[in-house]
Amino acid sequence: MATKVFMEALSPTMEEGRLVKWLKNEGDAVKSGDPIAEVETDKAIMELVARGDGILRKRLVAENESRPVGQLVGVIATADENIDALIAGAGAPAAPAPEAKPAEQAVAKTQEQAGASSVPQNAPQAQGEGSPPPPAKSSSAPAAPQTTGGSTGNGGPIRSSPLARRLASERGLDISQVQGSGPAGRIIKRDIESAVSAAAAKPAAAAGVQRAAGAGDFEDIPLTQIRKTIAKRLAESIGPIPTFYLTAEFDLSRVTEMRAAMAQMGDEFKVSVNDILMKAVATALAQHPEVNSHWLGDKIRQHHRVHLGMAVATPDGLIVPVIFDADQKRMSEISHEAKELAKRARERKLKPEEYTGSTFSISNLGMFGIDQFTAIINPPEVSILAIGTAQDVVVPGPDGFTVQKRLRVTMSCDHRAVDGAVGAAFLQTLRRLIENPLMLVF
């Protein structure tokens, strides 16, 4: 039974992927779960894994070529299996017509050959935020042979109920990636539902290294009338996110002292100002769930766990990897994790679950000598903190003037969820922590 290798949606927003490198040659034996190619998504370079056992009989895409999600890029089969029909169904791989919607052509041909089936084999489609990636090998789908499911393995149509097709399309799910549990591998409602929940569970599972995801991870707060009015009226004024900004300046003297003292104890205790800030922000967020929230339109989701996003500049643009449960982590862990995430972000090696799910974000342009700036909120989050450069400032005191290291931060707040006083209270807590950093080790 042959297994089709499709260009898979390896990020939540991926529409097409560039095959960077084949990791297996034609003729190589592969096992289900083996990486067979590296694919560049819109966010990162990811591994495409085999969904069945056999021999990689055919590679249908040359390295560096792009293919829309859902298109056949290879065939895994036994050595003597006839795969001509499968390959014919994939269109002309060597001559991709750039604007000719190759996926749709391929689908048309496959259907013609199959004789029936109106199943749209995932023509390129814009997948909205939160649309789940296909279940990966770690999904909880039954470990039946892949060939009984999405890919029937003999070039036949995908069997699926009309309801399953409708639900898959409504939820942005690629039905060809779903394992069918009905008669003859027919994909039915329960298969779509388990694929959706498996996909949704993935980021949480990744975060669960420290703490398992649980039902009490957040609380949904229904909108009060006054919140609704604030949301509506202010979005009319500055929309769609009516943002306001709170700037505060913190005394970094004790942070500086602490860093120096720690550095003296040895290299393993070295932490950056940014690490201390992140620890302080995470600690403050745990005390201010109003700020550690998502705006969901009809309600506000207050998160009980703090997943701190940190904006990282990469040659390709901004990406925000997440330090999950940052408030639960020690400063050294945050420091280590932040370095590691930043490095892999620049190498474009982040996995989707590493840059989704943040509950609050910070953006630091201090290293670029920016005094202060305003950052743009990353929805559905309701706040973001912009951090400038620490500067020596002359300040008057009872015994004359002194020079202090001071830091300006600006918090952008979504007024629909966060009022000025709420944002200010958060900054007050943050000030207390940063100006008394020993509290962070308490």
Next chain:
Amino acid sequence: MPVITYRDALNHALREEMQRDDRVFLMGEEVAVYQGAYKVSKGLLQEFGEMRVVDTPITELGFAGVGVGAAMVGLRPIIEFMTWNFGILALDQVLNSAAKLLYMSGGQYNIPIVFRGPNGAALQLSAQHSQAFESWLAHIPGLKVVTPGTPYDAKGLLKSAIRDDNPVCFLEGEMLYNTKGEVPDEEYVVPIGQADLKREGEHCSIITNGKMVLLAMQVADQLAKDGINVDVVDLRTVRPMDVDAIRTSVEKTNRAVVLEEGWEICGIGTQVVDYIQRECFDSLDAPVIRVHQADVPMPYAKNLERAAKPDAAKTIAAVRKVMYLD
């Protein structure tokens, strides 16, 4: 609420409508002196006299035709067939006269007539006397076809049928006459063309009518023991059929079994399945399965008759199959 038999519910409907409107009269074999082969017309001769409760010779085509003529001149006849197996002798009057005259007279003649009698199989009455004719009658434009399965529906629908200005074929069941159910003392009618959700569940819809409603309810009880909860949609009227009720149920459960008393080919279930595939295509998670009588003349032998009829085991198997449990 009083609990009475299906037979008495029909009797009350006849009496109340005959009291309400003196144009209503009952005619058929043994309806008067013998008080009905199944005693549905008990007491009516005494109360309304022989002008309004009329015994006929064994001439179905003849007295059905007399009924159509009476309806043309303004009376509201109720024609009782001792069973619908005899009623087929009158089909020319039912199909060609009653069903067509409004159309062929250019709207001059309404035919406010009710043809009623027991339909389908009882026990060991063999091939010629065990036939369910609702799909035959429902095929004809100009007829309404009503198949009540409970005493409440029997009374309410018979009153609606008598008050209807068009021909209504009213299909009862010999095996239903002794069944009991709650029927209010107060005046009520059940509108023709309205299905009834007899039981609510979320896993599968059983769509049925007439005598099979009781079977569907038993099946639903048994399935519930295994945690399977079904909708039981009682069509009540098979023409006009309540497509909205079918759609609402199937869109909820995504699965359907259609249960009917008659044969498979061109049966009531054929029409139900057609509506489902047209109206609910994108809600279906499994093919629809039908349960019906075996495609043979009804056997006389007890064991063979049992094997030929739709029953609980067959219906449960069908539900489990559409739920992909077996």
